[in-house]
Amino acid sequence: MRRLFSLAAVIDFALLAASLTAVSAQPVRPVITIKTEHVGMTLAVGADGRLYQAGFGPAESSFRVPGGSPAREVEAYPPYGNGQITEPSLKVIHTDGNTSTDLLYVSHRAVESEEGRVETRIELRDGHYPLRVTLCFRAYSSEDVIEQWIEIQHQEEKPIVLERFGSSSPVFQASGYWLTQLEGNYMREAHLVEERLTPGIKVLDSKLGIRAHQMRNPSFILAIDEPAREESGAVFGASLAWSGSFQFAFDVDWNNRLRAVCGINPLGASYRLDPRTVFHTPSMLWTFSSQGGKGGVTRNFHSWARKYGIRDGSAPRPILLNNWEATYFDFDEAKIVSLFDGARDLGIELFLLDDGWFGNKHPRDNDRAGLGDWQVNEKKLPRGLGYLAAEAEKRGIRFGIWIEPEMVNPASELFEKHPDWVITQAHREPLYGRNQMILDLTRPEVQTHVRKVIDDTFGPNPGIRYTKWDCNRYVTQPGSSYLSPERQENLLVDYQWALYDAMKYMAERYPGVISMVCSGGSGRVDYGALKYFHGFWPSDNTDPVQRVFIQWGFSHFFPAAAISAHVTDMGRRPAKFAVDVALSGAFGIDRDVSKMSAEEKKTVIAGARLYKERLRPLVLGGDLYRLQSPYERPQAALSYVSPDRTRAVVFIYRLGEEAFPPVKPRGLDPAKKYRVREINLPEGARSRLSINDQVVDGATLMEHGFAAPLRRAVESAVIELTEEGAQ
Ligand code: DGJ
Numbered sequence: 001m002r003r004l005f006s007l008a009a010v011i012d013f014a015l016l017a018a019s020l021t022a023v024s025a026q027p028v029r030p031v032i033t034i035k036t037e038h039v040g041m042t043l044a045v046g047a048d049g050r051l052y053q054a055g056f057g058p059a060e061s062s063f064r065v066p067g068g069s070p071a072r073e074v075e076a077y078p079p080y081g082n083g084q085i086t087e088p089s090l091k092v093i094h095t096d097g098n099t100s101t102d103l104l105y106v107s108h109r110a111v112e113s114e115e116g117r118v119e120t121r122i123e124l125r126d127g128h129y130p131l132r133v134t135l136c137f138r139a140y141s142s143e144d145v146i147e148q149w150i151e152i153q154h155q156e157e158k159p160i161v162l163e164r165f166g167s168s169s170p171v172f173q174a175s176g177y178w179l180t181q182l183e184g185n186y187m188r189e190a191h192l193v194e195e196r197l198t199p200g201i202k203v204l205d206s207k208l209g210i211r212a213h214q215m216r217n218p219s220f221i222l223a224i225d226e227p228a229r230e231e232s233g234a235v236f237g238a239s240l241a242w243s244g245s246f247q248f249a250f251d252v253d254w255n256n257r258l259r260a261v262c263g264i265n266p267l268g269a270s271y272r273l274d275p276r277t278v279f280h281t282p283s284m285l286w287t288f289s290s291q292g293g294k295g296g297v298t299r300n301f302h303s304w305a306r307k308y309g310i311r312d313g314s315a316p317r318p319i320l321l322n323n324w325e326a327t328y329f330d331f332d333e334a335k336i337v338s339l340f341d342g343a344r345d346l347g348i349e350l351f352l353l354d355d356g357w358f359g360n361k362h363p364r365d366n367d368r369a370g371l372g373d374w375q376v377n378e379k380k381l382p383r384g385l386g387y388l389a390a391e392a393e394k395r396g397i398r399f400g401i402w403i404e405p406e407m408v409n410p411a412s413e414l415f416e417k418h419p420d421w422v423i424t425q426a427h428r429e430p431l432y433g434r435n436q437m438i439l440d441l442t443r444p445e446v447q448t449h450v451r452k453v454i455d456d457t458f459g460p461n462p463g464i465r466y467t468k469w470d471c472n473r474y475v476t477q478p479g480s481s482y483l484s485p486e487r488q489e490n491l492l493v494d495y496q497w498a499l500y501d502a503m504k505y506m507a508e509r510y511p512g513v514i515s516m517v518c519s520g521g522s523g524r525v526d527y528g529a530l531k532y533f534h535g536f537w538p539s540d541n542t543d544p545v546q547r548v549f550i551q552w553g554f555s556h557f558f559p560a561a562a563i564s565a566h567v568t569d570m571g572r573r574p575a576k577f578a579v580d581v582a583l584s585g586a587f588g589i590d591r592d593v594s595k596m597s598a599e600e601k602k603t604v605i606a607g608a609r610l611y612k613e614r615l616r617p618l619v620l621g622g623d624l625y626r627l628q629s630p631y632e633r634p635q636a637a638l639s640y641v642s643p644d645r646t647r648a649v650v651f652i653y654r655l656g657e658e659a660f661p662p663v664k665p666r667g668l669d670p671a672k673k674y675r676v677r678e679i680n681l682p683e684g685a686r687s688r689l690s691i692n693d694q695v696v697d698g699a700t701l702m703e704h705g706f707a708a709p710l711r712r713a714v715e716s717a718v719i720e721l722t723e724e725g726a727q
Pocket of ligand 1: 324354355402470472518519520521537539540
């Protein structure tokens with residue numbers, strides 16, 4: 001049952017529409033609070049009828065609601081023009097060419113869902129034009145996450161043009177602001193960079209259209225008054241649920257106020273909006289920890305994500321073996337079946353057949369041909385996918401495959417038939433990325449094609465239980481032969497929504513197919529896509545030393561259940577180190593077992609067994625505490641603590657030769673007594689942990705910690721803490 005409450009000023013929009021210019025006639029000046037257990041945002045209507053932000057921060061603070069009409073710099077959703085001089089969230093070109101918009105409060109309402117989420121909708125309307133802008137909020141109380149998006153519609157005679165349309169643009173007032181982003185590139189993803197914001201605008205963005213997050217994830221940390229600390233200090237965390245180009249503009253003004261305008265990148269995306277059509281922005285997700293630092297923000301995001309943000313967030317993830325790094329394109333049926341045998345011996349639960357299984361006229365034997373022709377390659381796999389799935393099943397493992405349905409190689413039957421289906425621009429030499437082109441998903445025939453690829457692949461093959469949806473290039477010539485000349489800039493926005501429709505189609509039609517989102521590594525990691533996926537592929541860089549950093553970066557916003565972490569031989573690191581790094585995420589392997597030494601096999605088998613028997617629920621469902629940052633010293637330590645605090649696991653990775661201060665676990669129950677045990681030791685090896693097999697109370701462990709039982713670089717340890725008496 002949905003319940004309506006706190007109707008401070010619910011006024012019927014239609015009734016009010018005619019009299020909007022007479023704002024001073026409104027009897028009340030509502031104050032609207034969006035609140036979770038610990039986070040709150042207060043908005044208030046000024047004497048001028050505009051909506052202002054009074055505060056954003058701890059739920060318990062009652063922000064001073066300004067009297068009269070506050071400074072325009074704190075308008076809640078600042079539109080361009082008519083007196084507004086700060087960075088705008090909205091810019092509209094009206095049908096008559098007027099470039100200004102002035103938004104006035106109309107009404108608001110809040111509805112509580114059964115699960116305790118409160119959705120608040122605040123209606124604003126232009127003082128002259130029939131343009132309605134709805135600020136929408138969803139407050140997730142116990143996870144302390146506030147989701148915000150905007151809905152825009154109008155009744156002008158002809159289409160209007162939206163030149164700016166932020167999803168969220170809160171204002172902050174503090175002595176200083178420190179911004180942390182996740183930047184990088186292919187093979188070097190999600191590296192943390194922190195800087196102090198100074199007056200003027202700092203922009204973090206992507207202009208890549210799709211595979212849009214190759215160089216930067218659409219998430220950030222904003223620390224208030226001092227640089228972000230791990231477990232203390234006031235820190236906001238934010239993430240845009242959008243897989244396309246994004247823009248975050250951080251504008252520190254002359255009063256040292258910060259406005260963060262966050263949303264789709266408006267560059268090349270001026271959107272022509274028809275009358276009576278609702279334009280939805282993607283959601284911006286905010287959380288705040290008033291004293292818990294980055295760790296608090298992380299744990300809020302993780303518990304939100306497991307419940308709402310990723311598919312089947314609390315279900316265990318199977319242990320995968322992916323053949324990509326084991327074979328690349330070079331395989332046939334016998335080879336794949338032989339990999340199944342090895343996979344079974346290692347304790348693998350699911351085999352994922354990567355790129356290269358399709359295309360006949362243009363066989364997919366390399367990345368120059370075949371994309372678009374999703375028929376099984378008869379030469380490589382004469383008995384088809386059903387046969388492979390059955391063979392895998394016989395060995396007690398599930399089977400999955402790779403797809404990249406939005407793409408086409410010019411060397412393909414699909415392109416021969418439909419050269420006009422691709423995104424490109426007239427009068428320019430076509431530009432390829434990895435020899436491929438992007439299918440224009442705004443075109444209805446392409447939407448039908450992608451659905452058909454999904455149906456033809458999964459429909460006749462119920463044995464396919466997993467898929468990896470890849471995307472290996474970005475947009476460099478944003479043009480559509482389907483859209484009219486004046487709607488060319490609708491392309492990138494409409495593409496994304498059509499893409500989500502296709503992803504949703506797959507998730508709803510084939511709910512039993514577990515799926516991973518991939519984009520040449522992590523070019524598409526965000527909560528817009530993750531709704532339809534169980535996890536993502538963080539990087540093609542699987543060198544475990546690099547993975548310590550990459551997984552560390554992503555862990556700020558995404559839970560371990562979503563972060564695929566596979567053992568490979570990249571970097572030629574010790575097998576135990578590679579296994580221990582992978583054990584801290586959604587564990588898997590990318591190896592040809594026949595090429596592994598007996599020692600390596602033993603190590604991987606032991607790791608897989610440990611994961612299944614003891615670690616999986618703890619890593620995937622526990623609270624993450626990052627204990628020692630590899631950015632501060634060449635040693636990383638992190639731990640997962642079970643929600644009831646009876647168990648914890650600490651992972652320690654030594655990256656350099658120096659010895660370091662003790663590792664101090666966090667999040668334990670100070671009063672509980674824990675047996676401390678180093679696990680995943682090589683057969684016959686003795687632990688160097690000074691308190692191995694001892695029982696120590698949580699308070700002592702957290703205060704004094706223990707020395708990492710590691711002597712040199714590229715060594716690792718896994719330490720299990722179990723409440724004495726608990727299982
Ligand atoms: C890029 C992905 O990141 C890889 O893991 C692999 O799936 C290749 N694409 C296949 O083409």
